[in-house]
């Protein structure tokens with residue numbers, strides 16, 4: 001044998017499994033997380049106290065939060081995104097020669113994937129505490145509404161970037177669920193695939209509404225009022241946790257005591 | 269013949285052909301003038317061009333080369349890009365083409381297969397993919413085993429459309445996930461070694477919608493079913509079903525209207541179950 005074939009690489013031998021895991025990771029956990037994330041964000045429309053309560057619930061995980069974040073969010077997103085970009089290299093888009101709607105959706109799925117990857121990187125820099133050393137990290141979980149509101153309201157281009165980014169993510173998830181149904185063999189006949197495309201389209205529209213509602217919620221937030229609510233909640237939390245004693249609550253941000261119209265804050 | 273817009277068809281028209289003198293050589297465009305005759309198809313256009321062997325500018329050239337066989341859209345040999353779209357030259361009627369695009373006809377070889385010469389391509393990869401999925405019913409011996417199992421009418425209904433595939437390659441040409449693989453012979457390499465290396469390269473590439481659909485066809489067949497697992501193994505090996513990106517161009521261009529995306533989804537379901545079964549049966 002002069003031309004003994006090199007034995008296939010690990011990636012080649014497990015190509016099927018890797019592609020299927022890539023497909024699955026888009027829905028679980030990444031897609032599922034995104035739905036929860038957008039719904040939580042939209043709760044800002046119910047007021048600063050509600051949103052703060054939701055954020056507190058997440059942050060009550062305390063020291064294990066980073067572990068949860070890495071296992072269920074960051075690593076799956078990186079896995080899905082890096083493989084996705086690698087897969088895009090192995091294709092030749094041809095929408096100009098074959099402008100069929102499904103071919104355009106195929107192309108959009110790849111384009112929105114790239115946009116989503118860039119947007120998520122930007123979003124983590126912009127709001128997550130990991131962005132702090134690089135001039136980002138504007139979000140403070142104890143002042144959820146006011147810091148997120150300030151960050152979103154700081155520039156029009158930021159609002160546009162979020163709108164484009166959120167819509168790209170939503171499209172990518174909704175169309176991704178549709179193709180996933182074919183990949184895994186859930187909807188097989190063309191009739192079933194057509195119906196599924198309506199269902200996925202409807203889901204996408206709903207999720208886009210939720211995402212954009214959350215964004216406009218942060219755009220409309222009255223930052224000072226929200227900060228007042230948060231300061232009050234913060235004080236209550238500290239008293240409850242015994243960090244400060246009665247009557248000793250920090251009096252630095254006094255404005256909060258006088259605005260007094262915050263909902264949902266009962267006296268201790 | 270009743271031709272709806274006869275008056276608009278010119279007496280002569282231009283044909284642009286993307287030619288190539290041999291494998292791996294540079295391609296070049298050539299323009300030919302063709303005299304219109306009634307009921308022409310692209311094959312009769314090519315016959316006229318080859319017979320004249322002279323470009324529009326009056327330059328003598330070698331006759332253009334192309335493949336064809338059945339002339340009734342059942343063999344798939346004459347597949348090429350007519351006005352940029354993959355289809356059979358024999359069923360591409362000139363009057364229709366000129367109505368859609370009055371300034372002439374453009375012919376190119378398929379872009380996903382190595383060019384042999386001019387419009388002739390080498391489609392070995394397409395046939396290797398059919399071998400990979402064992403797109404046949406195995407001969408189980410040379411003695412009479414009596415009648416085989418029966419196929420239900422419902423399965424017959426599903427199988428018949430899939431059986432119409434003519435291995436033309438349109439579905440592969442239009443697929444964004446099916447990329448060209450061309451292996452060139454090395455200095456001093458024997459023909460046999462070269463073919464072996466080429467086959468291995470083809471086997472690593474995407475098998476394509478036609479082979480996925482044929483795997484489903486033979487997995488429906490009552491006797492073919494006996495090798496169902498082997499076909500599913502082939503579909504999940506390197507370059508298998510998983511490469512499909514659901515662009516669904518294959519089904520849109522298939523001249524036989526084969527429900528390829530249904531076959532792909534059925535293969536998706538079968539391979540999902542097959543891999544789970546294999547995983548737990550280990």
Ligand code: SF4
Nearest residue numbers: 443512513515516518
């Ligand atoms: S559905 Fe799959 S096989 Fe068909 S054209 Fe799209 S990517 Fe190619």
Ligand code: SF4
Nearest residue numbers: 433434436437439522
């Ligand atoms: S499936 Fe259709 S397009 Fe593909 S090779 Fe067969 S007949 Fe041609």
Ligand code: FES
Nearest residue numbers: 337339341344358
């Ligand atoms: S010659 Fe057979 S399909 Fe055209």
